[in-house]
Amino acid sequence: MSEALKNGRHFHCAAHCATASADMGKDLDTWLARGHSWSWRGRRIFVAKGGQGAARLLLHGYPTGSFDWAPLWARLTQSGQVLAPDFLGLGFSDKPLHASYALGDHADMVLDLLQAHGVDEVSLVAHDLGVSVAQELLARIQEGACALRVRAVVLLNGGLCPQAYRPRWIQRLLASPLGGWIGPQLSRTAFERTVRGLFATPPEPDLLDDFWTLLEHQQGRQVAHRVGAFWRERLTLQERLLKPLLSPQCPPLRLVNGSADPNSGRHMADAFLRLRPDTDLVRLESVGHWPQWEAPEAVWAALGPFLTTHH
Secondary structure (H helix, E strand, O other): OOOHHHEEEEOOOOOOOOOOOOOHOOOHOOOOOOOOEEEOEEEEEEEEEEEOOOEEEEEEEOOOHHHHHHHHHHHHOOOOEEEEEEEOOOOOOOOOOOOOOOHHHHHHHHHHHHHHHOOOOOEEEEEHHHHHHHHHHHOOOOOOOOOEEEEEEEEEOOOHHHHHHOOOOHHHOOOOOOOOHHHOOOOHHHHHHHHHHHHHOOOOOOHHHHHHHHOOOOOHHHHHHHHHHHHHHHHHHHHHHHHHHHHHOOOOOOEEEEOOOOOOOHHHHHHHHHHOOOOEEEEEEOOOOOOHHHHHHHHHHHHHHHHHHOO
């Protein structure tokens, strides 16, 4: 790992052609070289970018970053332009102590990013926190608050139905009044135990190392409790976040669900099916919270043809 990553120093990297091998794509140094630093509201947002053609927007989850899309990157960029930002407070983006980390702010960033890149039509692919941000974007579109056009939506494991979400104990602690003290004290052992519990297949040690590095970058534990509060916020926004997915105006939608995810696995997919029985759902049995890491081939089989069909 580069000294810049170890020390959390500022970076200024140029966009890089995403033609590296799948193995290289799983390395943080290589991922960093795929992106650039974009200024938003005086903060630096890391944006991975690659490919040409129809735009695809990838929205990652908590507590990692756009690096979660590395296993799919080469194939995604072969058939379209791909933008994958790190949300403020996560990944390689800035992690200011006193910023707002509300879902609405994340959505604002995404819309400003697309405008800055001249993109007014996208396919949306989202996971975890990114699912909630995607729902907020769709809500704004359906109420006429933004002009973005969405061709298709693919949602991986996330809190589609906020009431059905099952947060881990550390998430509950971080969301408690003690969160501001617990976050900075979070040990690597506790972090890795939580992450392992979300995988159906034990993750490789190198991947756990990468996840921890992303959390630690720019002292991310200092804001982990604030960034991670989104799961509580969306409980107050449940009707707003669900409405666009249940509307006849919803773009073509496919759910890809790792059934063994204790946070938002089979029970979450079933909860959504009760609301929308005709849902296009791909269940990945014996796959946990990060399908793109545990079963990239199966995810691509569900994702690639769907995006091509709705190109």
